[in-house]
Amino acid sequence: MARYTYHCALRWSDMDAFGHVNNARFLTLYEEARVAMMFTGAESGGLSSFREGVVIARHEIDYLRPVDYGDPVRIDLWVSEIRNSSFVVDYELFDDDKLASRARSVLVPYDLTAGRSRRVSEAERAFLEEWSD
Template sequence: MKNRNEFDQALPVQVRLPVQWGEMDAFGHVNNTQYFKYFESARIAYFNAVGVMKDMQDKQLGPILAETSCRFKRPLVFPDDVLVGAGITEYHDYGFMMRYGIFSLGQNAVTSVGSGRIVMVDYNTGGKVKPDDELLAAIRTLESVQ
């Protein structure tokens, strides 16, 4: 993702967040841990869009974040607003791989990209479960809207 158009094409769910003064560190830019919080906001918005949060309440089936990564391309600083996006790149037996991106509106640039491996679990047993057909269909519909 090199520009806003590619960002929008790759990430069907996006949230707009303000960069807060308190998110910056002693080096004068947003602390690297904050990027994972931004990713979390986009991930939860994605899960809401495809009904995962409702399944957690109704069926006690939901996601866990098994691993995550971030590639920092440009520093973020206050003041700014960012778009944080999420999308699905791969399907696995017990979950999927998510892609994330952060786009700085102030810099008009993609500032970071990341990924997260999601595993679906039964919160009653703690065991892995396969995503059901309804969830997979909702993801495929959302991803095809791009």
């Protein structure tokens, strides 16, 4: 299985009152990794259509252990499903090489001008398949 790996620095603002990464901030960390893959990674291969519109239809997160402030965390992500008008990205977040969280997002390509969802293009499908299991 091909996985995209992203190393994400933790910010002091990610912490909660207990000194751990706040549960809601995990979404931000996962977003950073996803944007790196779908924008930076895709654009380096000549694909820029994701930047034109993709929305989140669903998030699921499992918190397995607390993450403390310190070294960057590693996020591995991959595409587990590609449909005609949506796709699923799965993530694993590692702190000191220990699995701390798993997540899943359902994404929908979106036409921002028309204000509606659109189909996954052939070029997008080809890129997503590079990262699929």
